Amino acid sequence: MKGLCYMGTKGDIRLQEIPKPKILEPTDIIGKTVVTTICGSDLHVVDGALPYINETAKKSGRGVVLGHEGVVRVEEIGSAVKTVKPGDVVIVSCISSCGSCYNCKRGQTAHCLKCKDYAGWSKGCACILGAAMDGTQAEYVRVPLADSSVYKCPKGIPVESLLMLSDILPTSYELGVLDGNVTEGSTVAVVGCGPIGLSAILGAKSKNPKNIIAVDLDDSRLEVAKKLGANYTVNSGKQDVKEFISKNVKNGVDDLPGVDTAIECCGLPVTLELCERLIGVGGTIANVGVHVKPATLFIDDLWIKNFKLTGGLVNTTSTSELLEKVKRVY
Ligand SMILES: [Zn+2]
Ligand SMILES: [Zn+2]
Structure with a gap:
């Protein structure tokens, strides 16, 4: 064979x-x-x-x-x-x-x-x-x-x-949506819209969040993200994602200080570090990506946010x- x-x-x-x-x-x-x-x-x-x-x-x-x-x-x-x-x-x-x-x-x-x-x-x-x-x-x-x-x-x-x-579906659902504690009415940023990120958007939709923000460098992927249910798309090569979110995304309060869940779907230091910048108080960084290099944990900014960082290998449960x-x- x-x-x-x-x-x-x-x-x-x-x-x-x-x-x-x-x-x-x-x-x-x-x-x-x-x-x-x-x-x-x-x-x-x-x-x-x-x-x-x-x-x-x-x-x-x-x-x-x-x-x-x-x-x-x-x-x-x-x-x-x-x-x-x-x-x-x-x-x-x-x-x-x-x-x-x-x-x-x-x-x-x-x-x-x-x-x-x-x-x-x-x-x-x-x-x-x-x-x-x-x-x-x-x-x-x-x-x-x-x-x-x-x-x-x-x-x-x-x-x-x-x-x-x-x-792909269990990985994005367990490590992104469930570990990321995506709940009804919450705001979720999905960083990286390859197949895993797109699946994370599908999985997140099933929890009825208020906002899903899709982030990628490729506009064609962002188009697909929109079709699958992202409310906002940001090309991180063209604009600052944190600035975009605080200007454009509302969550029932006047100013959105940060997202509730940032799902990392690339496995790169730069995208994990972006997720660290995006979460607000009580937020969760849910790492889905497979990392082969170390990334920086900006604990001096994060510690006071009562944040969580999750990650692992899918259990397929x-x-x-x-x-x-x-x-x-x-
Ligand atoms: Zn696989
Ligand atoms: Zn066993």
Whole structure:
């Protein structure tokens, strides 16, 4: 079969012939890929920014198959798999988790202890597909810990839409909207309107905030942000975002001193630092972006604001809730 492999050195990816995966653990399934996609995270991998993944890819001799997002048709199941059977079409979650260890039981499935021996994004995190083991950008994929890591696809919904539930929708919803405490009537700034930022806007809409301000450097992305529900758009390359917000955005008070939630969707120091400037008293900076460089925390300005800073790796504990929301659209 063909698989798109990252070879372990910056920029070296190859579409090559590799062996079809086999069941290795009783909790595995083998799925035939129906649709898959790329993630911003894959770009960090290909850029050589993750030393653990470089190591895994080099050690294997033929690289590691990229990708942790996909919809697959189940072809074979391990002897312990109970929730799916051959023929089922399932969403593969970007997080592989057992559902029963200490971390899984307290909702920290991104750090499932069953994955602790894998070297993925960091030693022990549970985003192991396309990192510690072969991922979804191949004709077939072995999905570990299947019972708690895949979701059956409901009939009548395009697989391309369901594919968004692998990672992008839960990531933006859990880390941006839920951790960011987006509530009815609040004001939210979404910094970075790539796919994650646009998904954060969709997720934020479901909480009925008063204002959603979309921030990006690209006007075409801002157009899409508007279509998906942003009330205001600001091109941060052309105008000062904080000034724009205080001049133009009202929240039932005369002057808006800062937003309630600033959702960081780029993973860059400059965008996190912008979020720090944008929040008001009691505000939350919700970091969604994957950072590979340090950023400055302006604690001398922030400390008095009773602010919160949240961040992490998606637990995908909202996938079922989001699946219900998607079903209601169709
Ligand atoms: Zn992803
Ligand atoms: Zn676990």
